[in-house]
Amino acid sequence: MGRYGARWEGVLGSFLEVQLFAPPWRARRALEAALAEVRRLEGVFSRHRESELTRLVRAGGGRPSGEMRQVLAWALKLQEATDGAFHPAPQHGGEALRFLGEEVEVLAPLDLDGLAKGYMADQAVAAALRAGARAALVNLGGNLARRGPGKALVGVEPPTGPDNAPPALTLTLGEGGVATSGVRHKGAHLLDPRKGTPAVGLQATVLAPSALLADGLAKALFLMGQEAGKVLAAFGAQGFLFTSQGPVPVP
Amino acid sequence: MLKRYYSRRNFFRRVLGGVLAVGLARAQGKPWPSGMELRVSFAYEGAGFRYRAPYVAVYVEDERGGLVRTLALFLMPGKGERWWNELRRYFALGELQAMRTLSGPTRPPGRYTVAWDGKDERGRTVAQGGYYLCVEYAREHGPYELFRERVEIGESPFQKAYALKGELQEVRLDYGRKA
Numbered sequence A: 001m002g003r004y005g006a007r008w009e010g011v012l013g014s015f016l017e018v019q020l021f022a023p024p025w026r027a028r029r030a031l032e033a034a035l036a037e038v039r040r041l042e043g044v045f046s047r048h049r050e051s052e053l054t055r056l057v058r059a060g061g062g063r064p065s066g067e068m069r070q071v072l073a074w075a076l077k078l079q080e081a082t083d084g085a086f087h088p089a090p091q092h093g094g095e096a097l098r099f100l101g102e103e104v105e106v107l108a109p110l111d112l113d114g115l116a117k118g119y120m121a122d123q124a125v126a127a128a129l130r131a132g133a134r135a136a137l138v139n140l141g142g143n144l145a146r147r148g149p150g151k152a153l154v155g156v157e158p159p160t161g162p163d164n165a166p167p168a169l170t171l172t173l174g175e176g177g178v179a180t181s182g183v184r185h186k187g188a189h190l191l192d193p194r195k196g197t198p199a200v201g202l203q204a205t206v207l208a209p210s211a212l213l214a215d216g217l218a219k220a221l222f223l224m225g226q227e228a229g230k231v232l233a234a235f236g237a238q239g240f241l242f243t244s245q246g247p248v249p250v251p
Numbered sequence B: 001m002l003k004r005y006y007s008r009r010n011f012f013r014r015v016l017g018g019v020l021a022v023g024l025a026r027a028q029g030k031p032w033p034s035g036m037e038l039r040v041s042f043a044y045e046g047a048g049f050r051y052r053a054p055y056v057a058v059y060v061e062d063e064r065g066g067l068v069r070t071l072a073l074f075l076m077p078g079k080g081e082r083w084w085n086e087l088r089r090y091f092a093l094g095e096l097q098a099m100r101t102l103s104g105p106t107r108p109p110g111r112y113t114v115a116w117d118g119k120d121e122r123g124r125t126v127a128q129g130g131y132y133l134c135v136e137y138a139r140e141h142g143p144y145e146l147f148r149e150r151v152e153i154g155e156s157p158f159q160k161a162y163a164l165k166g167e168l169q170e171v172r173l174d175y176g177r178k179a
Helices: A024-045 A052-057 A066-081 A113-130 A213-234 B008-028 B081-086 B088-093 B096-102
Strands: A001-009 A014-022 A096-099 A103-108 A134-139 A143-147 A152-156 A168-174 A176-184 A203-207 A237-241 A244-248 B036-044 B053-060 B065-072 B110-117 B129-138 B143-153 B158-163 B168-177
Touching: A001 A024, A014 A024, A014 A113, A024 A052, A024 A066, A024 A113, A024 A134, A052 A066, A052 A103, A066 A096, A066 A213, A113 A134, A113 A143, A113 A176, A134 B036, A143 A152, A143 A213, A152 A176, A168 A203, A168 A244, A168 B036, A176 B065, A203 A213, A203 B158, A213 A237, A213 B036, A237 B053, B036 B053, B036 B129, B036 B143, B053 B081, B053 B158, B065 B088, B065 B110, B081 B088, B081 B096, B088 B129, B143 B158, B143 B168
Parallel strands: none
Antiparallel strands: A001 A014, A014 A134, A096 A103, A134 A143, A143 A176, A152 A168, A176 A203, A203 A237, A237 A244, B036 B110, B036 B168, B053 B065, B053 B129, B129 B143, B158 B168
16 A cells, blocks of 8 residues: 555646555556546536537536536535525526426526536546545545545645745545635636625635535635535535634634 | 963953854844745746646745755656756755655746745744845746846845746745735
8 A cells, every 4th residue: 555646737727636545556547547537527517618518508408417417406406505605607697407307407508617626526536446546635626525544634725825825724634525715816706696796705615525515615605604604514514714814614 | 279360362262252252143143024024926928839837946045055945846746856957956955855845736827926934944034134036947848047136135125026038027026024
């Protein structure tokens, strides 16, 4: 057993970093399995190239694959739980999709960026474990997912200040996911679907039982602030809302 | 026991000792002003066929050219160590073992800011005085560039901006109170 790691740039317009605890003869295959899984799922969820998502949006609905269905169901669930602060089509607002038995009706240009990356990180971890790793940690552009025995320390960078600043917060990640939404890298880019304007805030970090949940709930926490406490507790997640004084735990 | 008395030799020794002590104390200089930091902001661009993000080292040298502190080291840790010497100045100053620990992944073109809090690699506060701020840049199939500028660290804040011609486009130094 040994520790192995790799990092690829330019995956989903960002980076993919994988760390493994694996037997040496399985390590390489497991690393590549994680990358292959992300590339495969890009063909399902991407908005920027031909994918199942773009086909669904263009056709106004259809019969989704099992994976697409799962993510759409989570999106609806989060939208309900957060009263629309999380939205599968934030630029559009209102009702975005409807399940009709096996089929799904798409009513707005879906944007699953707030959820799909977390889901892909989860699936990449699962792929690495299937390929023989004992424990795996995947960092897909800041969305972390981890499975397996042991734990990882996750340092969260502060929303402002120099790039070599020490972490503002250190979390212990056993099994689950960590995601952060903030203004550090892309500025105020998070759209509030209830108002249609960019949301005001610094940064929100969520530690949740899966990276998909962490990803979605981080956006919700950023938009809702302290009100998101109940939602986070309902999903078994722990959030941290960054103010100018520092991180505040929610709930 | 001999009675102590002043001889000429004894006197000179005492005076010399005192002068040496005062001189050494003065040579240490005043300590780094508390609450101040030097923010180094650098921007680089680049694109093209088979583009690989560059290796970048941002570090501080003392007046004699010794390494004081590494502020940023964009290398790929665990990968291609035999090319790390492309950052030739930093590679000669630093130690490989320390580079393995300090380095982070290479970054795409953009603007980055790192801060120096006045500590050296061992965490001791350095003295005021002259230092050289270096930004070293090396890219596969691309240029090698070195920005090296003397800064005078004292009580008063300063801001300097250097427009550069290469892929390393700009370096800004901002010495002042911590934000």
